[in-house]
Amino acid sequence: MNEDLLALTHTADEYDRYMHAVVPPVFMNSLHVYEKFEDYCNVDVFKDDEYVYGRSSNPTVHILERKIAALEHGSRAVVFSSGMAACTAAIMATCKAGSHLVCMKDIYQPIKRFLKTVGIPRLNFSVTYVSGNDIQEIEDAIQDNTSLMILESPATFVFRVVDLKAITDIAKKHNVKTYIDNTCLTPIFQKPLDLGVDIVMHTMSKYIGGHSDIIGGVLVSKDEELMRRIMSEMREWFGGILGPMEGWLAIRGLRTLEARMKRHQEIAMAVADFLEKSDKVKQVNYTGLASHPQADIIKRQQMGHSSLMSIVLDAPAEKAVEFIDHLHLFGKGCSWGGFESLALCPLYKESQEELAVLGADRGLIRLYCGLEGEENLLEDIEAALKLL
Ligand SMILES: *Cc1c(COP(=O)(O)O)cnc(C)c1O
Numbered sequence: 001m002n003e004d005l006l007a008l009t010h011t012a013d014e015y016d017r018y019m020h021a022v023v024p025p026v027f028m029n030s031l032h033v034y035e036k037f038e039d040y041c042n043v044d045v046f047k048d049d050e051y052v053y054g055r056s057s058n059p060t061v062h063i064l065e066r067k068i069a070a071l072e073h074g075s076r077a078v079v080f081s082s083g084m085a086a087c088t089a090a091i092m093a094t095c096k097a098g099s100h101l102v103c104m105k106d107i108y109q110p111i112k113r114f115l116k117t118v119g120i121p122r123l124n125f126s127v128t129y130v131s132g133n134d135i136q137e138i139e140d141a142i143q144d145n146t147s148l149m150i151l152e153s154p155a156t157f158v159f160r161v162v163d164l165k166a167i168t169d170i171a172k173k174h175n176v177k178t179y180i181d182n183t184c185l186t187p188i189f190q191k192p193l194d195l196g197v198d199i200v201m202h203t204m205s206k207y208i209g210g211h212s213d214i215i216g217g218v219l220v221s222k223d224e225e226l227m228r229r230i231m232s233e234m235r236e237w238f239g240g241i242l243g244p245m246e247g248w249l250a251i252r253g254l255r256t257l258e259a260r261m262k263r264h265q266e267i268a269m270a271v272a273d274f275l276e277k278s279d280k281v282k283q284v285n286y287t288g289l290a291s292h293p294q295a296d297i298i299k300r301q302q303m304g305h306s307s308l309m310s311i312v313l314d315a316p317a318e319k320a321v322e323f324i325d326h327l328h329l330f331g332k333g334c335s336w337g338g339f340e341s342l343a344l345c346p347l348y349k350e351s352q353e354e355l356a357v358l359g360a361d362r363g364l365i366r367l368y369c370g371l372e373g374e375e376n377l378l379e380d381i382e383a384a385l386k387l388l
Helices: 003-009 037-041 059-072 083-094 109-123 135-141 164-173 224-238 244-255 257-277 295-301 317-326 352-358 374-386
Strands: 076-080 100-104 126-130 146-152 177-181 199-203 217-221 281-285 308-313 342-344 365-368
Touching: 003 059, 003 244, 003 257, 059 076, 059 217, 059 244, 076 083, 076 224, 083 109, 083 146, 083 177, 083 199, 083 217, 083 224, 100 109, 109 126, 126 135, 135 164, 146 164, 164 177, 164 295, 217 224, 244 257, 257 281, 257 308, 257 374, 308 317, 317 365, 317 374
Parallel strands: 100 126, 100 146, 146 177, 177 199
Antiparallel strands: 076 217, 199 217, 281 308, 308 365, 342 365
């Protein structure tokens, strides 16, 4: 049985509760009322059917949480108003003033900025950045006060993949919690909780929403106690719950997640194959290619590939900007995960210092393949390469 497909299509829909509507409603209410004061007082908002106030929980939002928990093999999911709200909640729930964190150097950049501008100066955090590929380097980085390890695989920029099982074994040995950003592969293609990771984060603004129309984030874990704390201390006190309408749209996005991911993968594979054969392209970073430096780990821990890749042209960095401007089907914009293809030179304006840390090229081009189809995308890319 394919449990993923059942979670996407049926889990928590409960027709008989919603007048047999095939799609559960949007609960656009800020509070829930009770006949008796004692009934109101006895509500435990962590439980499936108990609600008090929209900042702590909402029935539509909770349908979404139940689907994502089932998909990620977690016991509980908690959704937030953005991926960053989810990420910072995970950091705040696992660290305290004076904590040390071990962090992969090529994670999503705003997290590094959060650590630099808030975590270190205001909360007295210290951070050791590691590549993620050297297990000894990771173990050596752990200190007595290390609280959290921040991972992303495949990671932003060159789609570096790290061995999650090996890393979580080390972390457990030293009693350090692990966190991973699983946005890129979605739970369809990677299940980090099964590999020992403690907390999984997704921004739902990308593939889960899938239509470039919402901002949202989610944390999932097998650790009930931790999730209860995240829900009450982090979500309720900071107040960053997802809105019910966004929750409903995310549920709609989930219905087609598996179908979209398989199609995205097919299109991206065709694009990556084409680019790798082109003599105008020096480097293609895509987890679906046999040439990926961590191909052996990929085979073990991924069940598929996203439609994100990066390339470096066999030309100076300025030519990269020229090339993406010649692409007509790839919009120039941040984000990804929707129906539309996108291209960007994410490091073009980065400092020399940060480029050296990342070991990446200023002319790196990130391509996101949407759902326009391989025929159209290849035609567009071929024409832009010819103009170089
Ligand atoms: C976009 C993104 C985020 C942040 O998500 P928001 O919903 O924009 O806050 C985090 N991680 C990755 C990998 C992303 O692409």
